[in-house]
Amino acid sequence: MNTFTETTNTASTWGLYEQMRPQEIEAIQEKTPIAYLPWGAIEYHGNHNPTGLDSIKAFNLCKDLAEKNGGLVFPVVNLAANLIKSYPGVNFPKHSIEFSENLIRLVCEEYLEQLVAQGFKIVVLLSGHAGEPHLTILKTVAEEFNNKYPDKRFWALAEFDILPNDLLVANHSAIGETSLQLFYAPETVDLETLPKDRLITLELDAVSGDDPRLATIALGEQIVTSFVKNGSIIIEELKQKYL
Known part of the structure; x- marks a missing residue:
């Protein structure tokens, strides 16, 4: 598995929340009360990618942000609505675990309330799944919490939100997501399973x-x-305002 190697800010400290003891968590939180919440999915991504692509991507991007900017990375939330199994015009009923939009909203609300109660001042919610209205629900809840807690900041995004379109746009198991998966977990990708003698399509290949x-x-x-570069600029601005 590749890891991002850009020079990090050694003055910051970070960690994986579920792997740390309470005193370790509190030491980091006292210095940098930022929570990173990767939001993933179990979803069919064709024969060439793993079903956990969205989760792997979201977790590793959050980890890279935390290494650069400090804070605590939470475990992936593997709950998603609006998966390919229910997308009109395609027939991929297996290998996706789909939940209701109402449940996504409820879990997001309760999770953010818990992070407030734990004393975090900035919450970065990164959704690896961009199905709609799943992604909009997460962003809407985050904005509601910004209004409810004006002394804190809740930032919900997908990775392509802060990238130029010529580098990455919303896609499903296409060149963008597959390249990210190749970078983070190349052993989980098999491009040889893709056909060599025809166009790749959504209907046949889930792409x-x-x-x-x-x-x-x-x-x-x-x-x-x-x-990481663009996200770190935004996080630094949030630090200046909310920490």
């Missing part, structure tokens, strides 16, 4: 976006580098 056969580790690294 929405540009051809995943062109995916590379180098492109994945470029996406990660740009994401």
Whole structure:
């Protein structure tokens, strides 16, 4: 598995919440009360990618942000609505675990309330799944919490929200997501399962976006580098205002 290697801010400390003892958590939180909440999905991503792609991507991007900016990374929330299994015009009923939009809203509300109670002042909610209205629900709840707790900041996003369109756009198991997966967990990707003699389609291959056969580790690294750079600028601005 590749890890992002840009020089980190050694003055910051970070950690994986569920792997730390209370005193370790509190030491980090006292210095940098930022929570990173990766929000994933168990969803069919074709034969060439794992069902946990959204979760793997969200967790690792959060981890890279935390290493750069400090804070605590929470376990992935593997709950998602609006998966490919219910997308009109396609027939991929297996390998996706789908939940209701109402449940997504409820879990998000309760999770953010718990993070408030735990004393976090900035919450970064990164959704690896961009199905709609799943993503909009998370962003809406975050904005409601910004209004409810004006002394704190809740930032919900998908990775492509802070990247130029010529680098990454919303896609499903296409070149962008596949390149990220190749960067973070190349052993889970098998491009040889994709057909070589025809166009890649949503209906046949569960791919929405540009051809995943062109995916590379180098492109994945470029996406990660740009994401961490742009995300860190925003987090630094939030630190100045809310910490």
